Amino acid sequence: MSLRIAVQMDPLETIKIAGDSSFALMEAAQARGHSVFHYDVGSLAWESDGSPGGRITAHAAPVRVQRVEGDHFSAGERRRIDLARDIDAVLMRQDPPFDLGYISAAFLLDRLKGTTLVVNDPREVVNAPEKMFVLDYARYMPPTMIARRLEDVRAFQEKHGAVVVKPLHGNGGKAIFKLDADGTNLSALFEVFNQTWPEPHMVQPFLPEVAEGDKRIVLVDGEFAGAINRKPGEGEFRSNLAQGGFAEAAGLTAREEEICAAMGPELKRRGLVFVGIDVIGGKWLTEINVTSPTGIMAIDRFNGTDTPAALWDAIERRHAAM
16 A cells, blocks of 8 residues: 655755665655655644644655665655645654754644654654663663762762763764763863753763674664664774764674563554664663664665665554554
């Protein structure tokens, strides 16, 4: 059955098609005969129409994509579409930050429940901030503190030595700092963090195992779909591909299989269909990425898999069950 798909994402002109997961999903949808529309989250609107859900619209353009660098899409005329009446499924794929704009858009899309499938489930995306949801699985995490009081963090560092400090709602490896065991710059760094972000911050021991890689594991509707190991680039400790890291093929350790088995049923129950988790050293769970997971292009390149196909199989099943 052909579906009408709307993709809420950043401008298509800006993406790098060699590694962009959203582009791969659009390409796979098109190959299945689904029609694809693109819209920017800034055009999302709600208007009262007497119904509990109201009328939710976006200014969207029908698009065709092709794997040609520099000429990777063509778009029709942008028009206002009704996401309940004109669309069967919405992919919520704009990049973080996970801020009030992101949350507001998710709350609007949540009002489509029962009429249009949204992936990932927007209410559950709001309920699962990536560095907070992971706390439900603290038994698999390294020692962790979430705080903004300097004295609390200093005591944590005295206990654990060198630490990593990161924004609670950051993304893409941005603004992650390593502080040596002497804690020389801790107070200065926390001044900057506390002035920049109103929320507390995440602090964890520096894990030397990160030099051997930070594994991205993708789960589709709660099931393991593939993994890559991301290693830091020259002069870096961050292994994010967006920060110069590089990828290599990877399987799962017994501990990682246990982690996937522990969270898989809950991810499926919540409607978190496309999830990427990050594990360091084969055992330390650090994040559960639900907003706009990436990495499937590298995973499929190394493993010979077809993650977009698995995702569309899951989306089609969920749509048919509505």
